[in-house]
Amino acid sequence: MNRLIQHGLMFGNLFHVASPALVDRYNRALNHLSGKTTKLTDFHIDISGYSPEVGDELKDHEYLNHQGVNRQFILLSMEQRTAPLLNMKFSTSRGILKEFIQQNEAQLFALTARDAVAGELVNSVYDVSTPARLFDYRRVEVEADTTSGAVKDARELGRLVGRFKNDKDGWYDDVLISEMITLAGKTGDITRNPVKLNAMSFDQRNFWTAHFGGMYLFQDVEHPAVIAPGGKDHLGELPLEFVFDASEPNRIAQFLTLNGLAEPIFEGRKDWAADVLRQKMDFVLIDAVTSAGGDLSGTTRADMRSLARRFHRDLSEEFHALNALVNWIETGSKWPLITSDHPAYFYTLRASDTKDAALVNMLLAELAPKDARQMFICHKELFYDTYRGWSEAKKAYVVDFLVAEYQVDKAGARDTLFGHDAPMEEPERVPVPDMIAKVGPWGAVRRR
Structure with missing residues (x-):
């Protein structure tokens, strides 16, 4: 396979993770998703954040794709959107990830400037023990947040701000105000710079899967x-x-x-x-x-x-x-x-x-x-x-x-x-x- 790799026909257009800051963010996200980390200081990742080098190190090339379903992902840079998806188990996965990145481009650009975004392509199927189970694989939802929970914190801050505005005694609620100040210190001004990722779901009725010899x-x-x-x-x-x-x-x-x-x-x-x-x-x-x-x-x-x-x-x-x-x-x-x-x-x-x-x-x-x-x-x-x-x-x-x-x-x-x-x-x-x-x-x- 070296001939393919040397000519850019295999593992081509992957995103290079080489700086200590990016490696640190990757490890935080990887630990957040799987409890694992890498000791590598230089590796390449695909659109989902999967790295062949990290897979070799961990002796597990499905470390972000357990059981071949509900693929997890790590985004370090918007440049990943042009990368391929390696070890593909479902033909729709790369398209879903690419669409998610495109629809949330501005937000992801801001979020990945200081942290990694970790997420999962979620569906109701957690195992494909039999071919019949593939027919339950109907809809995929994308869930994502930074490793520090910036999106979750911003959502909670938005809820508290709404409560503060609508509650006539909000000005006198010291606990509420304290919570808002604490969260605002993490998220910044969400009124000027909203921290929100669009909730996205995708119907998946026609697709190829690598399971059971390919179907x-x-x-x-x-x-x-x-x-x-x-x-x-x-x-x-x-x-x-x-x-x-x-x-x-x-x-x-x-x-x-x-x-x-x-x-x-x-x-x-x-x-x-x-x-x-x-x-x-x-x-x-x-x-x-x-x-x-x-x-x-x-x-x-x-x-x-x-x-x-x-x-x-x-x-x-x-x-x-x-x-x-x-x-x-x-x-x-x-x-x-x-x-x-x-x-x-x-x-x-x-x-x-x-x-x-x-x-x-x-x-x-x-x-x-x-x-x-x-x-x-x-x-x-x-x-x-x-x-x-x-x-x-x-x-x-x-x-x-x-x-x-x-x-x-x-x-x-x-x-x-x-x-x-x-x-x-x-x-x-x-x-x-x-x-x-x-x-x-x-x-x-x-x-x-």
Whole structure:
């Protein structure tokens, strides 16, 4: 994994905790949350305050995420909002933390100037001993305060001030006045500088979880289902009727279609689709070449055609199907029928423009595992796990590609791949034949 770390593809953009003041604040917050402290004087933290170095020291990488639920967090700086979330157990956690920071930006900026803010993503589930318990994971509330309790003190001072104003004998209540003076010494003038964090809660109905081998729960859609790509036999009885795994691609495709969650890659972007598909072909080709023991030293994109000829017999069905689709787009050749049970089917899709687009692209990355770029962008946990099993040649090629062609323009790459992130204007819709408009570019999804 050192190659990934050295190129900023793993543990990248973490916040560096190096000053004694920040280390001291971190320790106060860590002790407040868990009763533990670190002896390190230099480490890095993610958006939640989790540090891989501290995890190694404590021999506990879930020291802020016990049982994988109700994730705790430590905020030392507003710079953490751009950091990734490591050891993710729920796909919604980073978005919740980022939204909380954005909605309370001014308050958190003031609070973290002199103390750490510690908190927790609270829900009613305290253990996930069975898969069925995940369905109780419905709403997440954010609770936070400084280690010195500044927010709590300000709230209490506000209550006392209200009592003082409304009680006709307030001027004569020495105990009340004394309490107000004591709290004001801690909080400052809350009338001019309010110390308050917005109470925030988030509905969590559609999400991915790392528990039980990885599961996608889609409850807030017209046709709910659970998708467990790694297998469903161990899940037991669940509250939803439909549960699919990777051995049922046709049923997963039908689920995506019925709920309007996915669309062909070239939908509205046909001029770019051929380039995207050709890059997917490159990754499929590299997988075949490295599996056959081929040498990739010094390989560039210009060498791909030569490699495809040399290893023609080793190329998989995905490569040939994607190549036929590129030819259809660019030359108007015969339309390739790629049904939902074809290995290339999920390589040809991207998420539709819905609130769950990121979750769907995450699922598609898992269903199209040879596309290393999409896996890295959409499902880093899976990427890191998969990366460990690759040959050195494939590791080197994928890292070089990500550094040269993704890191330099992340926004542009995402827009090209997914199409919904940044249009200043609606992309022009490319008309398709009536038959394709009715049944999709690769025929109707067959029912099993």
